[in-house]
Amino acid sequence: MKIAVLPGDGIGPEIVSQAVKVMDVLSREGMKIELEYGDIGGAGYDAAGDPYPAITSRLAKEADAVLLGAVGGYRYDSLPRPMRPEQGLLRIRKELNLFANLRPAMLYPELAGSSSLRPEVVSGLDIMILRELTGDIYFGQPKGLRKNDDGEREGYDTMLYSESEIARIAHVAFKTAMKRKKRLCSVDKANVLETSVLWREVVTAIARDYPEVELSHMYVDNAAMQLVRNPKQFDVIVTGNMFGDILSDEASMLTGSIGMLPSASLDSQGKGLFEPIHGSAPDIAGQNVANPLATILSVAMMMRHTFDDEATAQRIEDAVRKALFEGFRTPDIHQEGMKRVGTKEMGDAVAARL
Numbered sequence: 001m002k003i004a005v006l007p008g009d010g011i012g013p014e015i016v017s018q019a020v021k022v023m024d025v026l027s028r029e030g031m032k033i034e035l036e037y038g039d040i041g042g043a044g045y046d047a048a049g050d051p052y053p054a055i056t057s058r059l060a061k062e063a064d065a066v067l068l069g070a071v072g073g074y075r076y077d078s079l080p081r082p083m084r085p086e087q088g089l090l091r092i093r094k095e096l097n098l099f100a101n102l103r104p105a106m107l108y109p110e111l112a113g114s115s116s117l118r119p120e121v122v123s124g125l126d127i128m129i130l131r132e133l134t135g136d137i138y139f140g141q142p143k144g145l146r147k148n149d150d151g152e153r154e155g156y157d158t159m160l161y162s163e164s165e166i167a168r169i170a171h172v173a174f175k176t177a178m179k180r181k182k183r184l185c186s187v188d189k190a191n192v193l194e195t196s197v198l199w200r201e202v203v204t205a206i207a208r209d210y211p212e213v214e215l216s217h218m219y220v221d222n223a224a225m226q227l228v229r230n231p232k233q234f235d236v237i238v239t240g241n242m243f244g245d246i247l248s249d250e251a252s253m254l255t256g257s258i259g260m261l262p263s264a265s266l267d268s269q270g271k272g273l274f275e276p277i278h279g280s281a282p283d284i285a286g287q288n289v290a291n292p293l294a295t296i297l298s299v300a301m302m303m304r305h306t307f308d309d310e311a312t313a314q315r316i317e318d319a320v321r322k323a324l325f326e327g328f329r330t331p332d333i334h335q336e337g338m339k340r341v342g343t344k345e346m347g348d349a350v351a352a353r354l
């Protein structure tokens, strides 16, 4: 298994080190894991003057999978857009054609008390958000800044989806639903946006190939509300790039902490990039307080989706569950009576239980 490791910025390096600890355990058992490190985001800009350096791109293309920490930091906020750390992330997603972004929002029973919602509303929560990741207003052309006829500046972006882009994410969504509770909710804004009218039409047409899946449609504003009103009504949610960005952050809070949620971004062959859904948290970087579990759980997703190794994926997830069950908590999920630990200690705890 050739894995490109791109720690990135902020808390990225410290959380990725914990995920590497977990992979080291697997290596010692005989699994053939080869790690190669590269720079991305602000780290790429510092090393090579580019948030997605050519050498990193080569590394990522040659690898079977990519493990990424996070990108972004105050120091880079005033750079021109093409040099900003976020561009590194957007470019690697686009270049590797990682159109299917799986963001599971699952509540570990031990963390029910850490959610901002009442335990009975979230207990047993298990949602899979499928976010389209290489299209939509993120990438649609044209975009830019210009002067209008009155000489005033205006900014514009283009929300755009082709039928084939919608179709391929829809197929992944229906297949995902088939492996779960067979309920799929497609989220759009078809009451206002043409892009969404097409989205709804294509998803509805594809539903005929999956008669066992119960398909529903929901406007994004309502979906945002339903997620905090009654989140357990959802099984699989499929949506576009921007709505998925927003809804997945919202869903993460249901689970107690955004520090718990892993993600997989896959191409049509199952090659993927695996990263926590949270950002680089520069305010707590280097303090050994960040929660490494989302990154560790991203390794589990890598085993499952790229290497087709369900058993190892479950072992990693069980090790995380065990550490939580035994009371290990980083500050973001800490509660009275639990063992408050740092980033490294949480990594050690999971590695030991593996």
Ligand code: IPM
Binding pocket: 086, 089, 090, 245, 277
């Ligand atoms: C995410 C992030 C990124 C996105 C940013 C950092 C570009 O918020 O992965 O959800 O908007 O996709």
Ligand code: MG
Binding pocket: 245, 246, 249
């Ligand atoms: Mg986001």
